[in-house]
Amino acid sequence: MDSSKSNTTDDRQTACLSKDALLKEYSPSQCSHRLSSSMSADDIIMDYVEQLTKATSQARSSLCNDLGVKVSDTSSVDIFWPDGGRDSIEKPSSVFVYVHGGNWEAMGTEHSGHMASTLCAKGAVVVLVGYTVAPKGTLSQMVDEVQAALVYTARRFPCARIVTCGFSAGGHLLAQALASADWKETFGVNPSSFYGVILLSGLLDLTRVQQTYINDYLKLTVEEAQRLSPLHCVSSLKQFFPAGNPTKVLIAFAEFDSSEYHRMSSSYRDALHAQHGVEVAFEVLSGMDHFQLDLSLQRTEGSRLWTLMEPLMFSASAGNRL
Secondary structure, eight states, X not given: OOXXXXXXXXXXXXXXXXXXXXXXXXXXXXXXXXXXXXXXXXHHHHHHHHHHHHHHHHHHHHSOEEEEEESXXXXXXXXXXXXXXXXXXXXXXXXXXXXXXXXXXXXXXXXXXXXXXXXXXXXXXXXXXXXXXXXXSOHHHHHHHHHXXXXXXHHHSTTSEEEEEEETHHHHHHHHHHHTSOHHHXXXXXXXXXXXXXXXXXXXXXXXXXXXXXXXXXXXXXXXXXXTOGGGOGGGGGGGOOTTOOOEEEEEEETTSOHHHHHHHHHHXXXXXXXXXXXXXXXXXXXXXXXXXXXXXXXXXXXXXHHHHHHHHHOTTOOSOO
């Protein structure tokens, strides 16, 4: 596939979008197939937050955990342990690191442990990344805080298979944090410490975001939007793809995500392949909207996302194409 040609076409189409069209493109609840006379966009968001909060509360009450572990002066992580707790697991085989969404202005670790019970039951440690949302936190600060959480995880679990996952704005922060440093030189962390990267409906290109209501609180300049866009920093990821032992990449988005979300995921996949020869596992998850995709992390039975994630998390010989 000629990725440069495809991306140029996408950019031209997006450049023609009106302000109202851009508003819808970056408002996932407005694109949901569940919108109806009895379910508004606000209802969809409220249902999503309620389900996240309930599942996280249940995980906090039923699982051994360490909440609010400081990883920088301004940020922390929550850690959930499998049966037996931290004392029985010196060297966990798998660690799942999750960066929540919320358009960089909402949510937190108290809403993002919905997959903890499922993954801990399988023997994985779950690390939830906290960061300072806007307007208190700047986007650069958020990237730094996610980076600090990744450094902490790699140092605390040096022998584990670490799989990182970011949803929506969290997908942006994860991808940008990985691209924003020479990991070996800056942190003494081998990039191969990160076995897998999962980007779910990631906001991977901020050049259009900068033109929407989201920038009312991010306050990005045109230059900052370019510099902090993972799509424009792909060249920095070469360190994660050495011959013979590349980091595995899974990119997925929902059928009922907007065309902009589809464009960003597709363009990022194409850029990884064009610049580094990466064969990305790539999936459009049918029958789901933006929020259902994130919630599906807590299910294994009949879950296409779990089918894609399981070999990445637990298989002894997961390849780069899942």
